[in-house]
Amino acid sequence: MLAVEDLDVAYGRAQVLFGVSVRARPGALVCVMGRNGVGKTTLLKAIMGVLPARAGRVLFDGEDVTRLPTHERVRRGLGYVPQGHETFPQLTVRENLFVTPWATRAAVDEALDLFPALRPLLRRRAGFLSGGQQQQLAIARALVCRPKLLLLDEPTEGIQPSIIREIEQAVHRLHTEAGLAILLVEQYLDLALRLADQYVILDAGEVVRAGDRDDLADPTVHHLLAV
């Protein structure tokens, strides 16, 4: 479904990703891990076309989307929830959900079924929500476009533990019940161990390890993630 091949990405002259290859099969949950600043967010941005690839390719459903603008990738089924649960603070929860041109009532209803805590908040401005509620709204908004593959950038970052559990359950349901493929950037190893089918670890912009979830229990993995 997703094949990232030998991707190089740079900010000006500063190259950040070096020959990164990542694959996600339909319905798979792949966890992208690594210390701060190793290039996880940059990888997701390049997959979405928010940042250009300097070399390499991004294939989605067999199509080379490397040069397509972001909205064309969204149209083909890539969904993206950026780090920091970005919502439109001045808009209500309902307006945030209907902001995309593809939003239908049915799709919004389905997204709200996954996050029922948002229903009583539909008229509230997003800027007044807690961090956890905003994260749920950001995920729900991406789902309204009915993606086939969802890219989630650290959805648990800065979120209180009780809400982390809710977000984890929602991601689990999306994966197991809705059968959505997910590329999840996640710092918490225990959460990755519970959710992931496969994992990729980046270090200094390169894939240093990749494999099935069970390998994550290997002690050498901790060394690659320790700060």
Ligand SMILES: Nc1ncnc2c1ncn2[C@@H]1O[C@H](COP(=O)(O)OP(=O)(O)OP(=O)(O)O)[C@@H](O)[C@H]1O
């Ligand atoms: N806009 C930018 N301009 C220049 N360098 C940047 C920019 N954004 C990120 N970088 C650099 O690129 C490298 C990778 O950053 P990136 O945000 O992709 O890492 P990350 O693994 O997602 O980190 P974190 O876990 O802290 O979010 C870092 O060294 C960072 O300083």
